[in-house]
Amino acid sequence: MDLLTLRELWAQTTELLGARHEARWLCAVATGLDGDEFDRTLDEPVTDRMVAHLDSMLTRYRAGEPLQYVLGKWAFRYLDLLVDHRVLIPRPETELVAGAAIELARNVAAPRYVADLGTGSGAIGLSMAVELPLAGTTVWMTDASADALAVARANLAGIGRPAQNVMIAAGEWFAALPADRLFDVIVSNPPYVAEGSALLEASVGDWEPAVALFAGPDGLDDIRHLVSAAPDHLVEGGWLVLEIGADQGDQTRALLEQAGFTAVEIRRDLAGHDRIAVAQSTRVSPPPS
Ligand SMILES: C[S@@+](CC[C@H](N)C(=O)[O-])C[C@H]1O[C@@H](n2cnc3c(N)ncnc32)[C@H](O)[C@@H]1O
Numbered sequence: 094m095d096l097l098t099l100r101e102l103w104a105q106t107t108e109l110l111g112a113r114h115e116a117r118w119l120c121a122v123a124t125g126l127d128g129d130e131f132d133r134t135l136d137e138p139v140t141d142r143m144v145a146h147l148d149s150m151l152t153r154y155r156a157g158e159p160l161q162y163v164l165g166k167w168a169f170r171y172l173d174l175l176v177d178h179r180v181l182i183p184r185p186e187t188e189l190v191a192g193a194a195i196e197l198a199r200n201v202a203a204p205r206y207v208a209d210l211g212t213g214s215g216a217i218g219l220s221m222a223v224e225l226p227l228a229g230t231t232v233w234m235t236d237a238s239a240d241a242l243a244v245a246r247a248n249l250a251g252i253g254r255p256a257q258n259v260m261i262a263a264g265e266w267f268a269a270l271p272a273d274r275l276f277d278v279i280v281s282n283p284p285y286v287a288e289g290s291a292l293l294e295a296s297v298g299d300w301e302p303a304v305a306l307f308a309g310p311d312g313l314d315d316i317r318h319l320v321s322a323a324p325d326h327l328v329e330g331g332w333l334v335l336e337i338g339a340d341q342g343d344q345t346r347a348l349l350e351q352a353g354f355t356a357v358e359i360r361r362d363l364a365g366h367d368r369i370a371v372a373q374s375t376r377v378s379p380p381p382s
Contacts, residue, residue, distance in 0.1 A: 096138035099124060099131070106147065115160055122164050123147035159300050169216045171223055174248050176214050179240035181305040183216035186362040187282050187336055190369050191217040193360065194280035194334040195224050197371070201277040203229025208326075210266055210281040210319070212236050213305060215245035217280055222255040233276075235262045235269035238304055266315075267322050275328045282336035283315035284308040312338055313345075320348045324376040335370040342367030 099120065106116035121127050123146040126134050154163045161167040161182045166175055169183040170191060176182055198207050198221060205225070209218030209232065218234035225232075234249075236242050242263055249256050262269040270276075286293055286306045297306070308314040316335060323333045333354065337345045342359040349357045354372035362368035 097144070098136050099126070099139050100135040102139050102144070102147065103135075106151070109151070110154075115154075118160070118164055119147060119150050119154070122166075123150060157296060157299070159296055162300065169214075170220045172216070172219055172248070172252070174214045174216060174219075175244060175251070177244065178300065179238070179302065180214040180244045181282075181301055183214055186364075186368050187216060188220075189360070189362060190280065190282055190334060190336045191220040193369055193371055194278050194332075195221055197332045197334065198225055198230075198278045204231065205229060205278075206231050206233070206274060206276045207278040207280070208233040208235065208270060208276045210235050210269075210279065211283050211305075211315075212245050212261075213238075213241050213282075215248040217282060218245075218259065219248055219252055219255075221280075222259050223252055227255060227258065230258050231260065232258055233260045233262060233270060235264060235266075237263070237265050237269075238302070239263060241302075241305075266318060267326050270326060276326055276331060277328055278332045278334065279319075279323055279327060280334040281319055283319060285312045285316060285336070285338045285341060287312035311344075313341060313348075316341065316345055317348060320345070320352050320354075324352060324354075324374045327374040327376070329375065329377045331374050333370075333372050333374065336368060337370050339366035339368065342370075345370045 103116055103120045106120055107113045110116050121131050124139060124143045150163050159182055161176050162178055166173055167183060170188050198205055207221050212218045212234035215234055218232050222232045234245055242261060246261060249259055284306050285308050288307050288310055346357050346359055349372040355375050356373040358371045359367050360369040
């Protein structure tokens with residue numbers, strides 16, 4: 094009996110889905126072979142177990158589940174993150190948000206303290222831990238969702254030595270941070286979708302956690318809170334970096350200016366949409382208690 098090779102499995106999956114790259118990613122996870130190893134093994138037979146694993150992933154994917162959840166992992170900057178239905182799927186635009194926060198933190202003399210609020214999978218905070226100098230960096234990652242923090246902890250376990258610089262805490266926004274610490278950079282990709290928004294893609298609303306998406310009637314509830322409370326947790330001259338909705342640039346700029354921030358900038362994503370708010374605190378915060 095002729096055994097099915099990996100090349101044939103990939104070809105059959107490509108034909109079924111009409112998508113060669115997606116087929117490759119699914120076959121790679123099903124077989125446990127990635128990168129060069131996948132290419133080197135194309136003419137080897139696959140096992141029944143691999144085929145069964147692929148079938149179960151294909152059933153989920155064809156029922157509409159996002160590819161990232163089906164694969165159970167997704168790339169973000171230099172990381173390969175575990176992702177499932179407990180966390181938002183990390184987006185390419187958030188890679189730019191993380192990049193902005195990393196650049197600002199890199200310019201701060203050690204010891205530097207940074208915080209990623211609403212960390213979800215840990216995408217932003219873990220990128221900071223990995224990309225900032227190992228010496229003199231402390232990263233706090235927080236979330237109100239215990240489910241999300243379980244995923245963030247699993248991802249923390251995968252980053253090696255920089256994990257020693259990371260603290261994870263549960264709780265609502267700033268309440269999760271230590272009371273005796275001011276931060277040089279606070280970054281967040283908060284929920285910013287308006288409740289009932291018609292613009293939200295069905296695959297997002299149907300599959301991704303509501304707690305990660307919605308923020309009141311205009312989508313600005315969490316941004317308003319973060320902007321108003323951040324100065325109490327930033328050093329003088331510290332930076333707030335927020336991911337925002339494409340239609341929230343003007344309102345976020347106004348909120349930041351009203352709260353006394355300077356150097357307010359609304360940056361665009363690769364699609365040309367307003368996406369990242371960056372602002373500097375001038376408040377001289379009281380010494381930590
Ligand atoms: C848009 S997701 C961002 C996840 C991740 N940082 C990313 O960029 O992929 C927002 C995150 O904020 C968390 N969150 C929602 N409400 C919160 C609150 N009141 N306090 C802290 N975190 C909250 C959610 O659980 C979710 O993980």
